[in-house]
Amino acid sequence: MNPHKPLPVYIPINRRRFFSSMAAASAGFTLPGFLAEALTQSPIVTQGPYYPLADDIPLDKDNDLVQLGDSLTAATGVVTYVSGRVLDASGNPVKNALVECWHADHEGDYAYSTGTGRNPACDPNFAGFGQFITGSSGAFRFRTIKAGLYNGRTRHFHWGVTLPGRTTRSCTQTAWNETAYANDGTTWATQNSNDSVFAALSAAQKAAVFLNFAAVDGTTTGEVAANWDFVSGFTPVEPTYPAPGGFVVTGEAVAGPDGTVRFKLVIPAYANYCYEIYGNPTLADLEWQALPFSLTQTGSIDRNKFVATQEGSLSLYVDAAASKGFYKVSFRVPGENIGTP
Ligand SMILES: [Fe+2]
The missing domain is CATH 2.60.290 (Hypothetical Protein Tm1070; Chain: A)
Structure with missing residues (x-):
């Protein structure tokens, strides 16, 4: 073995078909504005209570939350592509960062919240949690649905990012500019402006975590996509011999x-x-x-x-x-x- 060769990082991909379809779906929705926002460090906010407990982390934890396991039935909700890059504080892409995404299903139920396994109230076709390890461009991508509403919060995605060489997960949340309505059409009590997490952020921080969704060309089911970058305040430690x-x-x-x-x-x-x-x-x-x-x-x-x-x-x-x-x-x-x- 070459002692100076970087270690390979192994991540099992159960469904490579998703990646091939992802490449097609993601073409063309890269939005401008990366550089303007790149130097605003992503705000670190609460992880919240719904990160899967160790014993609950599902076997299916790839970056496609719309399908669970080998089921062909899609989760209920608006199919949503979220992609971006992990950057360090200088704007350099970070490879081999572990990016995790979890959020509520279309009715506001999380898949993993009890410590006793999957939440039976959650959409059985919704994975609820996914992971992705960035490549050399720092890019990550997920296919999921728009997060549902639950009491006390506006719609949001949870993110956890672990940089190479670090043992701490940095958590943030993303929202988007959209008035939230309950299923009965009434205005939801919690909007971005009075949400416990987002209301506390500065304007620059909000800009760094608010998604600008655009319709995905060529789809007839209302699919949307958005791009955002996670900007870390940490410097990654690349796992390259002979350094630790x-x-x-x-x-x-x-x-x-x-x-x-x-x-x-x-x-x-x-x-x-x-x-x-x-x-x-x-x-x-x-x-x-x-x-x-x-x-x-x-x-x-x-x-x-x-x-x-x-x-x-x-x-x-x-x-x-x-x-x-x-x-x-x-x-x-x-x-x-x-x-x-
Ligand atoms: Fe949440």
């Missing part, structure tokens, strides 16, 4: 000892580098949590770090605590292997 860094991987469920389930992470490893695993952050704590692991599928979960002895593929096994979600594997250069992860 981190990258995001998924875990494959495998049988553990005594009927348990473990999650196997396969990573490229380099001799004398120290590896640590962090679990996907949950509602209670926005920090990724260090997870003890084992080097064997059924052995004792007995370590928080491991110094690779040779180059090659390395398998690490964790318990179910951060099931189904992403894991972050961080690594330290040789000679910096001390300390608590």
Whole structure:
């Protein structure tokens, strides 16, 4: 292996057909104004109570929220494309950023809110949550529906962005300029102007997170699209050897000892580098949590770090605590292997 080659980041894409259709659908709706807004740091607001808990994060967590799993039935609502870029404070695109999107279905119900699994009141065809890892252009894209209304809020999308090398998810929310009406046609009590999140933002911050929807050409079902950039105040740390860094991987469920389930992470490893695993952050704590692991599928979960002895593929096994979600594997250069992860 080339020790100076950047690590690949693995993200499973169940439905590549979506990406091909996405490319066609997204053509032509890039809106002007990127540069004017690029230097306004995206406001960091509450994550809210509806980020999926670790045990609830769905297996289907790709960037198409309109369809769940392999179902061909679309979620109810106005199909909405939201795309943009993750930028650092200088306006440079950030690759390998984890972008997460979640929001209410067309009737205002979230898919994951209870900690006990999927909310039965939510549209069964609505994924409710999706993730995307940016490429070299920093671009992300999601297909979803316009978020529904629930008491106390105007319509909004939730976003979480985790930059390479960081263990903190930055959360923001986007809205759009549209008078909100309840299903019976009455004016919704909460509009952007008196919403608890958006009313507190400055004019520049609002401009940075308000979406300008445009009709998607060639569709007959009222599909809309909008573009916005997430501008981070942080500088990303690219996971490039020989510098220290981190990258995001998924875990494959495998049988553990005594009927348990473990999650196997396969990573490229380099001799004398120290590896640590962090679990996907949950509602209670926005920090990724260090997870003890084992080097064997059924052995004792007995370590928080491991110094690779040779180059090659390395398998690490964790318990179910951060099931189904992403894991972050961080690594330290040789000679910096001390300390608590
Ligand atoms: Fe919300």
